Amino acid sequence: MHTMTDPEDNWLWIIGPGAIGRLLAASLMAARQRELREQGASTLPRVLLLGRQAMSGQDVMLDMTTPELLIISARINHSTIDTLQGSSSRKPSAIWLTTKAHGVPAVWQQLAPHITPETPVTCWQNGLSAQPWLAERHPTLLCASTTEGAWLPPAIDSSTDDSVRLGVQHAGRGHTWLGAWQSDGDGDPDSQSHQAALLQCDWLRAAGFACESTPDIQTxxxxxxxxxxxxxxxxxxxxxxxxxxxxxxxxxxxxxxxxxxxxxxxxxxxxxxxxxxxxxxxxxxxxxxxxxxxxxxxxxxxxxxxxxxxxxxxxxxxxxxxxxxxxxxxxxxxxxxxxx
Ligand SMILES: NC(=O)c1ccc[n+]([C@@H]2O[C@H](COP(=O)([O-])OP(=O)(O)OC[C@H]3O[C@@H](n4cnc5c(N)ncnc54)[C@H](OP(=O)(O)O)[C@@H]3O)[C@@H](O)[C@H]2O)c1
CATH class of the missing domain: 1.10.1040.10 (N-(1-d-carboxylethyl)-l-norvaline Dehydrogenase; domain 2)
Structure with missing residues (x-):
């Protein structure tokens, strides 16, 4: 039920290339590359990391340091959110918003013209301001609540002409809950948002995170x-x-x-x-x-x-x-x- 049929066309946009955004992007892409190497195929989406600052190349090499101090590197597609204009390729199967809560309205203004009401958008913010704000504007809203911890190491400029290296420290492992914002309390198992939450939990588990879907994300x-x-x-x-x-x-x-x-x-x-x-x-x-x-x-x-x-x-x-x-x-x- 939760599978994607066309992995080549399966893009996850992660908007906000900060600590949590990089942690999620690096973990997912590393898992995808591992599946491709070991099984020759992967149902995990490809990640497009979207920020507001231009980088010198289209590709970003993300170096993630694990809590056990191993370094896992993954090549990620990167773009700036204002260059979405006119881009028809890499349409998203899902979008994860990983800016701070006060960044969400500005992101939404640039994002809204490029997606349909059916595109699942997941808020990763702490607090409870971005989620109800977005729920009034987008019907297919999911929310994540995570106790994973991540921070950004000081930037070391080792960029070349066509690639940039970014780091992220995965400080501590935690637990992630994911669910549809609108829920009838029983989890409405047939709703598009509920199905999207189950699929995204599968992605997160494949990327090494402890994750559960919940019918009551608001609590x-x-x-x-x-x-x-x-x-x-x-x-x-x-x-x-x-x-x-x-x-x-x-x-x-x-x-x-x-x-x-x-x-x-x-x-x-x-x-x-x-x-x-x-x-x-x-x-x-x-x-x-x-x-x-x-x-x-x-x-x-x-x-x-x-x-x-x-x-x-x-x-x-x-x-x-x-x-x-x-x-x-x-x-x-x-x-x-x-x-x-
Ligand atoms: N870090 C954690 O361990 C953790 C754990 C649980 C929950 N959270 C929650 O996750 C959210 C993100 O936290 P974080 O620690 O990852 O924050 P962060 O490191 O400050 O990252 C936020 C990122 O969003 C980018 N951004 C801001 N406005 C943007 C825009 N208009 N378009 C595109 N990108 C934009 C910022 O870019 P600039 O560099 O240009 O400012 C920055 O890269 C927060 O709500 C936080 O409470 C974090």
């Missing part, structure tokens, strides 16, 4: 948002590593953040995890003690953060239910004004 996204909301704004505001949240004066702030978040989720009817929100957040802080969250890295680099995507949906829901969020509102205001 998964809320759960990831809750954990991000309890940790990321605090570490970004105070410029600390995750593990420091266990110490004073931060531990009581984490408890307050979790109380505010869980009150909103209760009112929204989002089920709590079995161990409870406080225990889950403490567990994630322990497991990521040495990490500098991406929101902190964005603050330190003077880049826009994903604070709107993560705290924005909680603030909207709190306003709907008449709940006060004193700590989260304060963090939102602090992080929404330029730092430094």
């Amino acid at each position: 998964r996204l809320w759960h990831k948002l809750a954990i991000n909301a309890a940790i990321n704004p605090l570490v970004a505001r105070y410029r600390i590593r995750n593990g420091q949240l266990r110490d004073r004066p931060f531990a009581p702030m984490v408890r307050q953040a979790v109380e505010e978040i869980s009150a909103v989720l209760d009112c929204e009817g989002i089920s709590a995890p079995r161990e409870g929100w406080q225990a889950l957040v403490e567990q994630v802080i322990r497991a990521t003690a040495n990490n500098r969250a991406s929101m902190l890295q964005d603050v330190l680099a003077g880049r826009p953060t994903e604070v709107e995507a993560i705290l924005g949906p909680l603030r909207l829901a709190a306003a709907r239910h008449g709940l006060a969020l004193p700590l989260l509102d304060d963090l939102y205001c602090q992080l929404s004004t330029p730092q430094r």
Whole structure:
């Protein structure tokens, strides 16, 4: 049921050649090349990596360092999103959006004229701002929620005239949930989006990721948002590593953040995890003690953060239910004004 008949014409566009985009592109293309070598055929799609910055060649060599420090290299087709105009070849079977959440509207403006409503588009963003925004504009929407971790090593310029080398560090293996945004709760097994989610899970598993499809991706996204909301704004505001949240004066702030978040989720009817929100957040802080969250890295680099995507949906829901969020509102205001 989930197979593609014409692999030569089977293109996956990955838009946003950052940490997650490169991790997915390199893993899929390496798996495709392995299948071609060993079996003479592959049902995996070919990847077209689309960015907004021109590179000197059409081909990109992606060097992915695995968590075990092996280097896996894969040649990838690359193009800039503004040169999509007029290109009729390499039409996508599916599209994965791997920009930050605030990048999605600009991407959509350039992408929309080139795809049909049936083209499955998968959002890989954290938070819950890009997904509902895109759901109002595109019917075949899928979402992924992943705990894979990746970051970009400093660029080393080893480009030649017709190829560019890009790196990505796969920092830690995790789990990915993938599902249709619109779901009737039973997973509507015949829907085009549900079928696309099953197929894309097959691709991800073939590329070495632990992946499951889910009939209720929205609850998964809320759960990831809750954990991000309890940790990321605090570490970004105070410029600390995750593990420091266990110490004073931060531990009581984490408890307050979790109380505010869980009150909103209760009112929204989002089920709590079995161990409870406080225990889950403490567990994630322990497991990521040495990490500098991406929101902190964005603050330190003077880049826009994903604070709107993560705290924005909680603030909207709190306003709907008449709940006060004193700590989260304060963090939102602090992080929404330029730092430094
Ligand atoms: N990294 C992780 O471990 C991880 C894990 C789970 C979820 N996520 C989520 O995945 C999303 C991406 O994260 P990331 O860490 O991969 O971010 P990232 O490294 O900043 O990558 C984003 C990429 O999108 C590109 N981009 C921005 N606007 C674009 C446009 N209009 N057209 C084409 N490309 C555009 C950026 O290009 P420029 O270089 O030109 O800015 C950059 O290459 C975020 O929502 C994040 O929360 C990340």
